[in-house]
Amino acid sequence: MNKRMLKYIGIGLLVFATSCKKNYTDPSGPSSSQALSTPNALTDVAVGLQNWYTAGRGGLVYNTITADGLLTNQLYCVNAGNTDEAQLGNGGAAVLNTNGMVTGIWSVSNKIIYDANRVLGQVSKVVADKNYASGLIAYTSIWKAMAIADMATFFDHVPAGVGSPTSDSSVSFETSAQGYQDALKVINDALAAIAANPVSPTFLANTPNTVDLTNTLYALKARYSLFVGNSADALTAAQAVNRSAKSVFGYNSVVTNPIFTLATSTNNIFQPVDSTMGLPVGLQPDAGDKREPFYIAIGANPRYRLNGFFNTTTAPIPVYLPGEMMLTMAESYARQGDLVNGANWLDSVVLKTPAKDPFGVGAGLSTPVTYADQNDLLNQIYKHRAIELYMSGLRLADERRFGRPVAERKRTWLPYPFVERNGNSNTPPDPTF
Numbered sequence: 001m002n003k004r005m006l007k008y009i010g011i012g013l014l015v016f017a018t019s020c021k022k023n024y025t026d027p028s029g030p031s032s033s034q035a036l037s038t039p040n041a042l043t044d045v046a047v048g049l050q051n052w053y054t055a056g057r058g059g060l061v062y063n064t065i066t067a068d069g070l071l072t073n074q075l076y077c078v079n080a081g082n083t084d085e086a087q088l089g090n091g092g093a094a095v096l097n098t099n100g101m102v103t104g105i106w107s108v109s110n111k112i113i114y115d116a117n118r119v120l121g122q123v124s125k126v127v128a129d130k131n132y133a134s135g136l137i138a139y140t141s142i143w144k145a146m147a148i149a150d151m152a153t154f155f156d157h158v159p160a161g162v163g164s165p166t167s168d169s170s171v172s173f174e175t176s177a178q179g180y181q182d183a184l185k186v187i188n189d190a191l192a193a194i195a196a197n198p199v200s201p202t203f204l205a206n207t208p209n210t211v212d213l214t215n216t217l218y219a220l221k222a223r224y225s226l227f228v229g230n231s232a233d234a235l236t237a238a239q240a241v242n243r244s245a246k247s248v249f250g251y252n253s254v255v256t257n258p259i260f261t262l263a264t265s266t267n268n269i270f271q272p273v274d275s276t277m278g279l280p281v282g283l284q285p286d287a288g289d290k291r292e293p294f295y296i297a298i299g300a301n302p303r304y305r306l307n308g309f310f311n312t313t314t315a316p317i318p319v320y321l322p323g324e325m326m327l328t329m330a331e332s333y334a335r336q337g338d339l340v341n342g343a344n345w346l347d348s349v350v351l352k353t354p355a356k357d358p359f360g361v362g363a364g365l366s367t368p369v370t371y372a373d374q375n376d377l378l379n380q381i382y383k384h385r386a387i388e389l390y391m392s393g394l395r396l397a398d399e400r401r402f403g404r405p406v407a408e409r410k411r412t413w414l415p416y417p418f419v420e421r422n423g424n425s426n427t428p429p430d431p432t433f
Contacts, residue, residue, distance in 0.1 A: 091410020135203030
């Protein structure tokens with residue numbers, strides 16, 4: 001682990017407790033002016049964003065994957081004593097505004113956005129080396145964009161900004177769709193920065209090296225462009241991603257894979273529902289689809305157990321999968337009426353063997369997909385996104401985009417946490433489902 005990240009382990013609860021007041025500073029750390037005064041200090045803050053996003057039960061990796069999996073019937077809560085997860089597993093009105101995971105997604109996302117803004121606002125003032133600066137912009141922008149998009153995935157409206165400790169009530173709201181557009185602007189600005197000034201090796205040496213900056217930015221651009229219905233931009237961005245490269249949330253013996261540590265190893269929080277991967281009849285994995293045993297192991301009690309990227313303490317979790325980019329191209333072509341290319345790219349996923357995928361995710365089927373029309377092809381694309389991207393945190397957004405029946409999920413949007421509503425009179429009414 002890069003030693004900078006070690007600074008951010010263990011301070012989460014201290015800062016998280018005050019997040020509803022937008023007071024995101026750490027009383028035990030340096031003052032704001034000290035934290036923003038040098039390139040190294042800015043880098044320290046930026047690396048802290050990765051820890052906030054990836055580490056522990058409070059991190060967005062655990063909360064978004066778990067919430068998405070429970071809400072879309074991929075997972076079930078093993079022990080109802082885990083109240084927050086159990087509420088999401090029950091869905092509907094059972095999900096309370098005080099739910100710790102609802103509050104966590106909201107508060108940690110805002111914390112990341114707030115600190116990312118502090119870094120990005122100071123880069124041009126503090127960092128003279130343009131190549132180092134572009135790396136800092138790209139790296140920081142990845143965490144900011146994902147935090148914005150995570151809020152847009154789970155809440156039908158998101159803050160149009162991040163308030164200060166003394167002006168909570170001034171923060172207005174915008175639609176989820178606009179939130180994705182905001183994330184895309186962050187990504188486009190970062191891509192422009194690294195195009196103008198390639199990232200310096202010095203910056204890369206000063207940060208964890210598990211996230212491929214350029215490929216991740218293009219992959220996120222492809223993802224969120226698809227989410228806002230911009231098929232042309234999604235296609236172009238997906239084509240720009242090197243599908244042989246790996247970009248992952250890295251873990252080790254100090255900062256461990258949170259899904260494995262909390263759920264897989266304990267069998268006390270959640271497990272897969274069954275081998276259907278939460279899909280209805282007609283969309284379930286085909287016999288012999290090798291992705292099902294990749295993601296879901298067979299045991300005794302329970303029979304279906306977490307596998308894939310959640311089976312060891314240090315297992316890395318992909319930021320995106322090559323298959324996601326292939327499916328993005330399939331969907332982009334299909335939605336633009338080019339069914340031939342859409343089907344060809346879908347077949348490239350369906351026929352891909354585990355040995356041909358950098359992460360070992362491959363259906364390995366022998367028969368290309370057949371379809372009757374555009375709608376049928378899109379249904380097949382949805383099916384294979386659900387299987388290829390199992391437990392990626394993307395199913396809820398996909399269900400809404402593809403117009404899947406509400407009966408296939410526990411909620412469409414989460415309620416707003418009281419930590420926001422009690423301090424911000426602009427908070428919208430809770431969605432009914």
